[in-house]
Amino acid sequence: MTVTAPPVVIETPPAIATPVRAGAGSKVLAWVIMLAGVLYFFAPLVATGERAFRAIGRTFSFEAFRRVITDPEFLRTFGESVINAVATIVVSLLVIVPTAYWVTLKVPKLRSIIEFITLLPFVIPAVVLVFGLIRMYSRPPLAILGSYGSTRIILICAYAALSFPYMYRSVDNGLRAINVRTLTEAAQSLGATWPTIVWRVIFPNLRVALLSGALLTFAIVIGELTVALYLGQHTFGPFMSNLVRNFVAEPAALTILSFAMTWGAMGFISYLTRRQPGKRRMRRRP
Amino acid sequence: MAFLVLDRVRKEFGGSTAVEDFNLAVEAGEFVSFLGPSGCGKTTTLRMIAGFEKPSVGRISIGGRDITNARPNERNVGMVFQSYALFPNMTVGQNVGFGLKLKKVGREETQSRVNELLELIHMPDKGDSYPHELSGGQQQRVALARALAIRPQVLLLDEPLSALDAKIRDELRIEIRRIQRTLDITTIYVTHDQEEAMALSDRVVVMSRGVMEQVGPPFQIYNYPETRFVASFVGKLNQIPGVVIDSKTVQCGDERLQTTTPIEESPGTAVNVMVRPEELDIGAGEENQLVGVVESVNFLGAIVRVRIARGEQMITADLFNERLLELPEVEEAVTISFPAHACWVMKAN
Structure with missing residues (x-):
């Protein structure tokens, strides 16, 4: 007996007009735009890297980085700029945090005016600012630009002013994210004084905002050229500028280092931002 | 003499009067509700007792001490807010113990008091949780425990149940009254919910446009309203x-x-x-x-x-x-x- 397998019938699906996939074109366009963006941002970086990593002929090496890092001026100027940046962050925090807190709590109507004032460094070019400072502080009664040290104080104050747009925005966003008034009143009703409220209630809840502002300020100060140059300060900005004028591979290496530092700072901010306040588990009390 | 006294208190903001000629004497351990529509001045009056607003005219005293010009942190008044106002960076235990730490109470005593209050609010195992890990009802219980931790002379509650859903609101209402009776603490409760005011209070102060319309026990307010406003607003x-x-x-x-x-x-x-x-x-x-x-x-x-x-x-x-x-x-x-x-x-x- 022969068993024949039943014929396999392949049913042809009814002809359906293929619908035009909505968004398919826009998807391609999105990819094109993204690729163009990637090229726009990364091509110069790749070219700079190429220059930095091939300082000796066509051989891949870290020679340019070695030369930069072992240059005694690099460490000296970088160290000086780091100290300037830290001092700027402290001054900026001391001015901006109490101001933003007070405006949010007591005079919210002034917020737009304060915002405008903090935005002035975007409008006034650094060169105008520095000439203003020189005119102001080089003649009596405020002639304090006599020594390198005193001029450095002016430099830090100028940097603090330049950091205001970033610092104020960061702090203000942080304050908007928490209910400042109610938290303040709750702490007051529990017996807290103003310094206690700021230190133990407001500051810890602004941690991410303050770090963002601080890191942005750091990034601005570390490579700032105009103000430092005109005030005769031997900081990292003028060092980089000098390097660009006299060498080829070293400035490229320095650029790569700056990028790495900036990206590192941004990554750190992003990491902290993901960690909401209070998510950190504390040690269980016995 | 009454424990909490508001004597001819008035509050003006710019040109407008928020509270007018407010006179009230609250006995120790009494539960009094301020009831009225939005903008009637009930929260402003509460904030004057807490010290967040200063009366334009009049005098406020607690336990015979004039606190009219005292700072909020010098009044020993516990406050519970509508939005809970728990400190997000602190655990439940740290929130409850915050006021005690400020008073420099010893670590062991603080811990014991925190545990006692967490028991009182039926959350003994939540001491290490953070506010964002709790439900709205739980957060408000913690806020209540935090306000009570400092053993305040007067407990002030500003619409504490408004942000909660109906079922939790009913449960917490009963809890608030139970805790208030257990501790026998003088309490001022602000609400626009007449049912809440009626269910909780020894006396209700009905307010309208900054003026006290009537003060009395819920039964009297409901059955014997003295003004047209009270008659129509309550019930x-x-x-x-x-x-x-x-x-x-x-x-x-x-x-x-x-x-x-x-x-x-x-x-x-x-x-x-x-x-x-x-x-x-x-x-x-x-x-x-x-x-x-x-x-x-x-x-x-x-x-x-x-x-x-x-x-x-x-x-x-x-x-x-x-x-x-x-x-x-x-x-x-x-x-x-x-x-x-x-x-x-x-x-x-």
């Missing part, structure tokens, strides 16, 4: 227009209504006869009767709300539900009745 109320005949009788359309509360207005004056919906009955009665046509019948569970049209005027009757209740039909002509002692008369607007 539902039928206002039947009429004209005074004599000190006990009002002519309302074709019917004459009697009241046992003497009418002060002279004969011929236009008045309204006030009667609560739950005082009305469908069917003929021995005293006051009105005739109307049923407009709607709404079954609400424990009560059945019947709306009866009398010409252009609408009268609401709340009938207590029972299994043998015979509900009227819509468009059926019915007689409504109520006893003479159930109504009172107020001059028409």
Whole structure:
């Protein structure tokens, strides 16, 4: 007996007009735009890297980085700029945090005016600012630009002013994210004084905002050229500028280092931002 | 002498008066609610007791001590906010112990007090949780425990249940009263929810436009309102227009209504006869009767709300539900009745 397998019938699906996939074109366009963006941002970086990593002929090496890092001026100027940046962050925090807190709590109507004032460094070019400072502080009664040290104080104050747009925005966003008034009143009703409220209630809840502002300020100060140059300060900005004028591979290496530092700072901010306040588990009390 | 005294307190913001001539004496351990619509000045008054606002005029004292000009952190007053206001960077235990730490209470004593309060709010195992890990109801319990931790002389609650859903609100309401009675703490509670005020309070202060309209126990406020505002704001109320005949009788359309509360207005004056919906009955009665046509019948569970049209005027009757209740039909002509002692008369607007 022969068993024949039943014929396999392949049913042809009814002809359906293929619908035009909505968004398919826009998807391609999105990819094109993204690729163009990637090229726009990364091509110069790749070219700079190429220059930095091939300082000796066509051989891949870290020679340019070695030369930069072992240059005694690099460490000296970088160290000086780091100290300037830290001092700027402290001054900026001391001015901006109490101001933003007070405006949010007591005079919210002034917020737009304060915002405008903090935005002035975007409008006034650094060169105008520095000439203003020189005119102001080089003649009596405020002639304090006599020594390198005193001029450095002016430099830090100028940097603090330049950091205001970033610092104020960061702090203000942080304050908007928490209910400042109610938290303040709750702490007051529990017996807290103003310094206690700021230190133990407001500051810890602004941690991410303050770090963002601080890191942005750091990034601005570390490579700032105009103000430092005109005030005769031997900081990292003028060092980089000098390097660009006299060498080829070293400035490229320095650029790569700056990028790495900036990206590192941004990554750190992003990491902290993901960690909401209070998510950190504390040690269980016995 | 009363424990908490507000003496001729007034508060002005710019040119407008938020609170006018506020006089109140609260006994120790008493639970008093400030009840009124938005903008009536109840929260402003509470904030003046807390020290967040300074009275423009008047004096506030707690336990005989004048605190009118004292800073909020010097008053020893516990405050619970509508938005919980827990410190997000601290655990539940740290939140509750915050005030004690500021008072430099020892670590062991603080821990013991925190544990005691977490037991009181039925959250003994949540000490290490952060506020964002808790539900709204739990957060408000923690806020209450935090306010109580410092053993305040007066506990202030500013609409603490407004942000919660109905079921949690009911549960927490009972909890607040239980805790208040357990600790025998003088409490001021601000709310716009009359049911909340009635259920919780020893006395209710009804406020309108910055003025105290009436102060009294919930029973008195509801059944014997002294002003038209209190009568209409607290509970539902039928206002039947009429004209005074004599000190006990009002002519309302074709019917004459009697009241046992003497009418002060002279004969011929236009008045309204006030009667609560739950005082009305469908069917003929021995005293006051009105005739109307049923407009709607709404079954609400424990009560059945019947709306009866009398010409252009609408009268609401709340009938207590029972299994043998015979509900009227819509468009059926019915007689409504109520006893003479159930109504009172107020001059028409």
